Amino acid sequence: MKVNLISDTITLPSPGMLDAMYAAKVGDDVFKEDPSVNALEEKVAKLFGKENALFFPSGTMANQTAIKLHTQPGEQLICDHYSHIFNYEGGGISFNSGVSCNLIEGDRGRINAEQVASKINPPDFYHSPLSTLVCLENTTNKGGGAYYEVSEIEAIRSVCNKHNLGLHLDGARLWNAMIATGQKPEIFGSLFDTISICFSKGLGAPVGSALLGSNEDIEKAIRIRKIFGGGMRQAGFLAEAASYAIDNHWEHLSEDHRKASELKDCLETLNYIQRVEPVDTNIVIFKLIDSIEENDFIKKLDALGIRFISMGQGKLRMVTHRDYSQLQHEYVLDIIKALKF
Numbered sequence: 600m601k602v603n604l605i606s607d608t609i610t611l612p613s614p615g616m617l618d619a620m621y622a623a624k625v626g627d628d629v630f631k632e633d634p635s636v637n638a639l640e641e642k643v644a645k646l647f648g649k650e651n652a653l654f655f656p657s658g659t660m661a662n663q664t665a666i667k668l669h670t671q672p673g674e675q676l677i678c679d680h681y682s683h684i685f686n687y688e689g690g691g692i693s694f695n696s697g698v699s700c701n702l703i704e705g706d707r708g709r710i711n712a713e714q715v716a717s718k719i720n721p722p723d724f725y726h727s728p729l730s731t732l733v734c735l736e737n738t739t740n741k742g743g744g745a746y747y748e749v750s751e752i753e754a755i756r757s758v759c760n761k762h763n764l765g766l767h768l769d770g771a772r773l774w775n776a777m778i779a780t781g782q783k784p785e786i787f788g789s790l791f792d793t794i795s796i797c798f799s800k801g802l803g804a805p806v807g808s809a810l811l812g813s814n815e816d817i818e819k820a821i822r823i824r825k826i827f828g829g830g831m832r833q834a835g836f837l838a839e840a841a842s843y844a845i846d847n848h849w850e851h852l853s854e855d856h857r858k859a860s861e862l863k864d865c866l867e868t869l870n871y872i873q874r875v876e877p878v879d880t881n882i883v884i885f886k887l888i889d890s891i892e893e894n895d896f897i898k899k900l901d902a903l904g905i906r907f908i909s910m911g912q913g914k915l916r917m918v919t920h921r922d923y924s925q926l927q928h929e930y931v932l933d934i935i936k937a938l939k940f
Contacts, residue, residue: 600904600926600927600930601904601906602904602905602906602923602927602930602931603906603922603923604905604906604907604917604918604919604923604931605906605907605908605918606800606908606918606920607772607800607801607855607881607918607919607920607921608799608800609920609922610799610803610920610921610922611803611805611922612803612804612805612840613803613847613848613921615843615847616803616804616840616843616844616847616848619839619840619842619843620836620837620839620840620843622839623635623835623836623838623839624835625833625834625835625836626833626835627832627833628654628830628831628832628833628834628835629829629830629831629832633832633833633834633835633838634835635834635835635836635838635839635842636654636834636835636838638838638842639652639654639809639838639839639841639842640652640653640654640809640838642842642845643796643809643811643845644811646784646785646845647784647785647787647788647794647796647811648784648785648788648789649788649794649811649812649813650812650813650814650817651811651812651813651814651816651817651818652809652810652811652812652817653809653810653817653820653821653824654807654808654809654831654834654837654838654841655795655807655808655809655810655824656806656807656808656828656831657806657807657808658683658769658771658795658796658797658808659687659688659689659691660808660824660827660828661795661808661809661810662683662684662688662691662734662767662769662795663684663688663691663692663695663696663827664810664820664823664824664827665767665793665795665810665812665820666684666691666692666695666696666698666732666734666767667695667696667823668765668793668812668816668819668820668823669731669732669765669767669792669793670696670698670731670732670765671697671731672696672697672698673697673698673728673729674698674699674728674729674730674731674732675698675699675700675701675720675727675728675729675730675731676692676698676699676700676701676730676731676732676733676734677700677701677703677710677715677718677719677730677732677733677734677764678700678701678702678703678710678733678734678735678736679702679703679704679705679708679709679710679735679736679739679742680702680703680704680705681705681707681708681736681739681740681741681742682700682708682734682736682741682769683736683740683741683769683771684734684736684769685700685702686741687740695827698732699728701718701720701728701730703715703718706742706745707739707742707743707745707876707877708736708739708740708741708742708743708745709735709739709742709745709747709751710735710755711751711754711755712751712754712755712757712758715733715755715758715759716758716762718730719758719762719764722762730762730764731764731765732764732765732766732767733755733758733759733764733765733766733767734766734767734768734769735747735752735755735766735767735768735769735791736768736769736771737768737769737770737772737773737776738772738773738775738776738779738879738880738882740771740772740882741910743876743877743878743879743882743883743884743916744772744775744859744878744879744880744881744882745877745879745880746775746776746779746780746879746880747776748780749782749786749790752787752790752791753790756790756791765792765793766790766791766792767791767792767793767794767795768787768791768793768794768795769795770787770794770795770796770797771795771796771797771800771808772797772800772801772880772881773787773794773796774796774800774801774802774849774852775801775852775855775856775880775881776880778849778850778852778853778856778880779856779879779880788811792812792813792816793810793811793812793816794810794811794812795808795809795810795811796808796809796811798840798841798844798845800920801848801852801855801881801920801921802841802844802845802848802849802852803844803848803920803921803922804837804840804841804843804844805837805840806837806840807837807838807840807841809841848921851921852880852881854921855880855881855919855920855921855923856879856880856881856919858881858919858923858925858928859878859880859881859882859883859917859918859919860878861928861932862878862883862917862919862928862931862932863875863878863883863885865932865935865936866883866885866935868936869935869936869938870888870940871887871888871891871938871940872885872886872887872888873885873886873887873888873889874886881918881919881920882916882917882918883916883917883918883919884910884914884915884916885914885915885917886913886914886915887913887915890940891940893909893913893915894909896915897909897915899938900934900935903934904930905931905934
């Protein structure tokens with residue numbers, strides 16, 4: 600049996616999604632004449648209570664556009680040291696926007712209002728970069744799928760308002776957070792200036808993200824997207840997949856969460872596991888005991904058909920997703936319980 604737990608990005612379109620893509624009405628989105636893209640942008644903007652939205656080929660491109668929207672070269676943003684925008688977007692913050700990062704060592708990728716306030720540079724002290732933006736990630740990738748409580752975001756929003764800072768949300772796995780907590784999309788729309796959301800992770804669409812914001816922000820974002828690589832033409836085939844995923848795949852994320860929790864419970868019983876980090880959604884991060892070589896362990900599981908990755912610093916990661924079946928799940932549980940070291 601082959602099982603891929605490298606990421607929730609490896610999913611393939613479901614039969615219903617393929618039918619929706621095939622039936623999509625398309626046009627030239629560069630001229631804003633693709634009806635499926637227009638409908639998706641209107642749909643997600645309304646869902647989150649934002650004025651407008653813009654479709655992107657990737658979450659990285661959406662995040663980088665948001666950063667450029669909120670900042671000027673030489674300024675500084677505040678984020679957690681685990682943030683995707685800092686670790687996994689190719690240094691785009693400095694390359695695309697000429698902005699530096701003031702990093703916080705938070706809790707599993709989450710930062711709090713007190714920490715944010717402590718990192719804001721005095722605006723009249725011209726020797727330090729001007730603080731202009733705070734970026735949060737929900738759920739946290741490197742933090743193992745941890746999510747924010749709304750009360751903490753509200754406190755951070757208050758700090759941003761007090762110091763005239765923008766607030767952006769990297770919501771690549773925000774869908775998971777909302778399923779895990781029952782939080783509603785509109786609360787995030789009311790708290791953040793801009794939000795990036797991804798359709799190709801837990802929701803299972805093949806490609807695509809969106810940036811949500813005000814009409815003014817999205818008008819500027821169209822120009823920035825052009826600078827970063829332009830628009831897509833008949834992108835409606837992809838937009839229809841994303842729209843189908845919202846309507847039909849979103850609720851199924853609870854199954855991914857259940858399987859991740861069961862993986863955690865199993866790993867915690869094994870004598871070759873040193874530590875398993877808390878599991879809140881669909882990401883399981885664990886560490887082996889010191890006597891076991893990480894690469895040997897990965898190769899051993901790979902030979903048995905189970906793929907996953909190392910995140911460095913001794914952290915191993917498994918990510919559950921909609922194409923990880925119950926039969927595969929039971930196979931993985933049986934295999935890891937039977938391993939001997």
